[in-house]
Amino acid sequence: QVQLVESGGGSVQAGGSLTLSCAASRYDVTYLCMGWFRQAPGKEREGVATIDALDTTKYRDSVMGRFTISKSNAKSTLYLQMNSLQPEDTAMYYCAATNACSRSLSRDEFVYWGQGTQVTVSS
Numbered sequence: 476q477v478q479l480v481e482s483g484g485g486s487v488q489a490g491g492s493l494t495l496s497c498a499a500s501r502y503d504v505t506y507l508c509m510g511w512f513r514q515a516p517g518k519e520r521e522g523v524a525t526i527d528a529l530d531t532t533k534y535r536d537s538v539m540g541r542f543t544i545s546k547s548n549a550k551s552t553l554y555l556q557m558n559s560l561q562p563e564d565t566a567m568y569y570c571a572a573t574n575a576c577s578r579s580l581s582r583d584e585f586v587y588w589g590q591g592t593q594v595t596v597s598s
Contacts, residue, residue: 476501476502476587477500477501477502477504477572477586477587478499478500478501478502478587479497479498479499479500479570479571479572479587479588479589480497480498480500480589480590481495481496481497481568481569481570481589481590481591481592482495482496482497482498482592483495483496483592484568484592484593484594485593485594485595486595486596487560487594487595487596487597488596488597488598489560489561489562489596489597489598490559490560491560491596492556492557492558492559492560493557493560493594494554494555494556494557495511495554495555495557495568495570496552496553496554497509497511497552497553497554497555497570497589498550498551498552499551499552499553499572500551502551502572503548503551504546504548504552504553504572505528506528506574507528507572507573507574508525508526508527508528508573508574508575508576508584508585509525509526509546509553509571509572509573510522510523510524510525510544510570510571510572510576510580510585511523511524511525511544511553511555511569511570511571512568512569512571512582512585513566513567513568513569513594514566514567514569514591515565515566515567518566520569520582521535521580521582522535522579522580522581522582523535523538523542523544523555523568523580524538524542524544524555524580525544525576525578525580526544526545526546526553527575527576527578528575530546531578532544533578533579533580535580537563538557538564541557541558541559541560542555542556542557542558543555543558544556553570553572555568557594560594560596561596562596562597562598563596564594564596565594565595565596566593566594567591567592567593567594568591568592568594569588569589569590569591570588570589571586571587571588571589572585572586572587573585573586573587574586
């Protein structure tokens with residue numbers, strides 16, 4: 476079973492940057508589809524970005540051009556570089572993994588989840 480541990484969250488002002496990391500243990504992430512999801516208070520969890528075994532990426536429209544998802548197979552670690560952060564990006568960010576995904580950003584496709592890391596952006 477894949478265990479996922481996120482880190483790198485924090486508080487920043489609008490326009491700032493953060494890099495989230497997700498360390499996967501007990502599994503080789505090379506062949507997994509992995510993604511970042513976020514959930515703001517009172518809202519549903521939504522897909523932010525995914526990266527599959529072929530390193531094909533998918534982003535939600537609101538983060539396109541600002542966020543970059545990447546994966547280090549050697550380190551079994553997933554990253555999310557977030558630039559030009561806005562208050563609407565404030566949420567708990569979750570790392571997730573699954574054997575295969577359709578690039579639809581659907582949370583229903585993901586089996587393994589981390590505990591989350593909080594990102595707060597102030598105006």
